[in-house]
Amino acid sequence: xxxxxxxxxxxxxxxxxxxxxxxxxxxxxxxxxxxxxxxxxxxxxxxxxxxxxxxxxxxxxxxxxxxxxxxxxxxxxxxxxxxxxxxxxxxxxxxxxxxxxxxxxxxxxxxxxxxxxxxxxxxxxxxxxxxxxxxxxxxxxxxxxxxxxxxxxxxxxxxxxxxxxxxxxxxxxxxxxxxxxxxxxxxxxxxxxxxxxxxxxxxxxxxxxxxxxxxxxxxxxxxxxxxxxxxxxxxxxxxxxxxxxxxxxxxxxxxxxxxxxxxxxxxxxxxxxxxxxxxxxxxxxxxxxxxxxxxxxxxxxxxxxxxxxxxxxxxxxxxxxxxxxxxxxxxxxxxxxxxxxxxxxxxxxxxxxxxxxxxxxxxxxxxxxxxxxxxxxxxxxxxxxxxxxxxxxxxxxxxxxxxxxxxxxxxxxxxxxxxxxxxxxxxxxxxxxxxxxxxxxxxxxxxxxxxxxxxxxxxx
Amino acid sequence: xxxxxxxxxxxxxxxxxxxxxxxxxxxxxxxxxxxxxxxxxxxxxxxxxxxxxxxxxxxxxxxxxxxxxxxxxxxxxxxxxxxxxxxxxxxxxxxxxxxxxxxxxxxxxxxxxxxxxxxxxxxxxxxxxxxxxxxxxxxxxxxxxxxxxxxxxxxxxxxxxxxxxxxxxxxxxxxxxxxxxxxxxxxxxxxxxxxxxxxxxxxxxxxxxxxxxxxxxxxxxxxxxxxxxxxxxxxxxxxxxxxxxxxxxxxxxxxxxxxxxxxxxxxxxxxxxxxxxxxxxxxx
Numbered sequence: 046x047x048x049x050x051x052x053x054x055x056x057x058x059x060x061x062x063x064x065x066x067x068x069x070x071x072x073x074x075x076x077x078x079x080x081x082x083x084x085x086x087x088x089x090x091x092x093x094x095x096x097x098x099x100x101x102x103x104x105x106x107x108x109x110x111x112x113x114x115x116x117x118x119x120x121x122x123x124x125x126x127x128x129x130x131x132x133x134x135x136x137x138x139x140x141x142x143x144x145x146x147x148x149x150x151x152x153x154x155x156x157x158x159x160x161x162x163x164x165x166x167x168x169x170x171x172x173x174x175x176x177x178x179x180x181x182x183x184x185x186x187x188x189x190x191x192x193x194x195x196x197x198x199x200x201x202x203x204x205x206x207x208x209x210x211x212x213x214x215x216x217x218x219x220x221x222x223x224x225x226x227x228x229x230x231x232x233x234x235x236x237x238x239x240x241x242x243x244x245x246x247x248x249x250x251x252x253x254x255x256x257x258x259x260x261x262x263x264x265x266x267x268x269x270x271x272x273x274x275x276x277x278x279x280x281x282x283x284x285x286x287x288x289x290x291x292x293x294x295x296x297x298x299x300x301x302x303x304x305x306x307x308x309x310x311x312x313x314x315x316x317x318x319x320x321x322x323x324x325x326x327x328x329x330x331x332x333x334x335x336x337x338x339x340x341x342x343x344x345x346x347x348x349x350x351x352x353x354x355x356x357x358x359x360x361x362x363x364x365x366x367x368x369x370x371x372x373x374x375x376x377x378x379x380x381x382x383x384x385x386x387x388x389x390x391x392x393x394x395x396x397x398x399x400x401x402x403x404x405x406x407x408x409x410x411x412x413x414x415x416x417x418x419x420x421x422x423x424x425x426x427x428x429x430x431x432x433x434x435x436x437x438x439x440x441x442x443x444x445x446x447x448x449x450x451x452x453x454x455x456x457x458x459x460x461x462x463x464x465x466x467x468x469x470x471x472x473x474x475x476x477x478x479x480x481x482x483x484x485x486x487x488x489x490x491x492x493x494x495x496x497x498x499x500x501x502x503x504x505x
Numbered sequence: 506x507x508x509x510x511x512x513x514x515x516x517x518x519x520x521x522x523x524x525x526x527x528x529x530x531x532x533x534x535x536x537x538x539x540x541x542x543x544x545x546x547x548x549x550x551x552x553x554x555x556x557x558x559x560x561x562x563x564x565x566x567x568x569x570x571x572x573x574x575x576x577x578x579x580x581x582x583x584x585x586x587x588x589x590x591x592x593x594x595x596x597x598x599x600x601x602x603x604x605x606x607x608x609x610x611x612x613x614x615x616x617x618x619x620x621x622x623x624x625x626x627x628x629x630x631x632x633x634x635x636x637x638x639x640x641x642x643x644x645x646x647x648x649x650x651x652x653x654x655x656x657x658x659x660x661x662x663x664x665x666x667x668x669x670x671x672x673x674x675x676x677x678x679x680x681x682x683x684x685x686x687x688x689x690x691x692x693x694x695x696x697x698x699x700x701x702x703x704x705x706x707x708x709x710x711x712x713x714x715x716x717x718x719x720x721x722x723x724x725x726x727x728x729x730x731x732x733x734x735x736x737x738x739x740x741x742x743x744x745x746x747x748x749x750x751x752x753x754x755x756x757x758x759x760x761x762x763x764x765x766x767x768x769x770x771x772x773x774x775x776x777x778x779x780x781x782x783x784x785x786x787x788x789x
Contacts, residue, residue: 089602094660098660101655110653316541355773356766356773359729366560489641
């Protein structure tokens with residue numbers, strides 16, 4: 046059996062062999078490259094000490110952080126010396142002390158029991174003047190007793206239903222100076238030599254609209270908004286409208302006003318930077334294109350200028366500008382504008398050089414001047430590229446502006462860095478992260494929409 | 506003549522209306538841009554720590570300081586440059602590692618995110634939304650949180666950059682796969698190939714050049730990203746840059762800036778060279 050290939054007779058066997066051989070080499074190349082990548086992984090795991098992740102990763106810290114982003118907690122503190130005073134503070138902040146007991150903490154006057162605290166799960170902590178009794182609602186009503194022993198050290202005991210003493214579960218840790226009890230993420234009891242501290246977590250962001258000291262703190266948002274339309278003033282010297290909005294924007298804990306203003310700053314940085322870059326980049330691109338500018342020297346120096354602007358990274362421009370303009374918007378705007386003038390200039394000058402010269406000739410044949418030739422012969426051709434590139438850069442600069450902010454240009458990046466560095470406002474970090482993602486997504490969608498809209502018009 | 510007949514007069518009239526409309530649009534557009542620039546600069550000037558005019562005057566002071574420091578160091582400056590190369594290598598290899606891992610994971614996931622190949626449409630939506638979230642979540646946020654949890658090292662930066670890379674590359678790859686020629690896929694289906702065989706032998710070979718060129722482009726972006734993350738505490742050359750900036754060692758700052766610019770420019774030229782070769786291969 047044979048097949049005719051061109052004018053030569055090639056046996057089926059020969060073709061089969063050559064295909065086999067080729068397939069063998071291809072398989073070999075694939076396997077070798079996969080092997081090389083795996084080898085590289087092994088090398089990197091050793092180099093970066095990636096095995097240390099499990100050692101460095103502290104699940105306790107991580108769960109606390111995660112919990113903090115969506116839940117809030119109240120601290121209940123009782124001193125062993127003066128058990129008549131129990132203080133309840135929001136988030137453990139000394140300024141946010143509740144004037145009276147909240148509904149989940151009940152004071153009992155008689156006997157040795159002082160107060161009963163009910164957790165969300167239904168478990169109860171009973172405060173007595175010498176110990177804390179913790180009753181778990183789940184798992185057959187187990188009972189725990191914590192207190193300070195005669196030797197002055199904290200102790201923990203566990204009992205079952207019939208009052209027999211049992212072993213301590215692993216979520217109770219007893220040390221010389223402290224008993225740490227964490228039956229679930231939402232409950233935490235700490236017994237110290239001098240005091241007992243109970244943390245009660247609850248789902249949600251509390252005081253999100255109105256802060257602890259606000260006259261409106263007991264109102265929900267719809268209730269507060271409906272206040273705007275009522276005639277009765279809550280504060281005599283302000284209309285309700287002013288009051289509601291000033292209370293929201295001056296919220297001490299969430300700082301809505303500051304955060305929203307920082308978001309706007311970041312947006313302004315991105316928009317102005319990109320706008321300046323496109324306004325500067327387009328004329329410079331014309332000067333750098335060989336079919337527009339006859340002077341070789343001008344073209345060459347502009348090309349090198351673009352290379353320099355583009356090659357020096359945005360972060361380095363940011364560091365230079367932060368010295369001359371100080372921390373603030375100008376730093377970010379100019380860092381973005383400088384880098385993108387280089388990029389857009391290069392891209393656009395290439396687009397101009399690639400433009401079809403027939404249109405220009407057509408305009409020239411009507412006797413138009415050089416400027417009119419460029420206006421009607423070249424600009425319509427490069428406009429779609431210019432618009433879509435500018436919008437694309439606007440989109441990526443929004444992300445960039447957040448990062449520049451953290452490096453000293455202000456805006457939401459700086460706020461976020463501050464919130465993370467303090468290490469205990471993780472609800473704020475979560476809030477800002479959500480806002481940043483929203484900002485980036487909205488800019489994405491808007492630039493995609495504008496691109497379709499504007500380039501659609503250009504095509505018509 | 507019917508009512509709808511087009512005469513030269515009506516055409517001219519039409520043209521005039523269109524031209525007027527266009528002029529109005531242009532004026533509005535230019536007006537909006539001028540408004541944004543003027544008001545934006547006003548707002549920026551109001552909230553900036555330093556003033557704009559003083560900033561322009563001082564613009565060359567800092568670069569001049571840097572260069573005079575470097576000049577004082579004399580030939581020793583080149584020694585300083587060399588001394589930062591290990592740190593640069595750390596940042597660079599972190600970027601390479603996260604690009605390779607990110608691209609591999611994205612490559613494995615992206616057939617699930619394309620409509621023409623995925624086993625079912627629910628997976629498409631799930632994987633795509635995952636890519637979207639990973640992509641729009643700024644790596645800085647994630648890195649800062651991980652730095653807080655894991656302490657200062659380059660590992661948080663690697664994780665953050667890798668996650669972002671998965672999102673960005675996953676989207677690009679799945680778009681590339683959506684545009685492939687379906688004939689090889691049909692051919693393999695007709696001989697009874699399994700799903701993974703179709704992916705390996707009909708899909709990946711078609712997108713491989715694009716995958717490589719995107720990965721190179723991404724590598725460049727990731728080098729910048731890991732430098733920035735080093736700046737906020739993740740080690741590598743970014744950490745040295747923060748220290749030198751704080752101690753005001755101008756010669757060191759200039760040396761690091763020089764290294765960064767050189768690396769990024771070299772990568773830029775290398776990747777555009779390779780990409781032109783690869784894309785030439787695709788079109789050939």
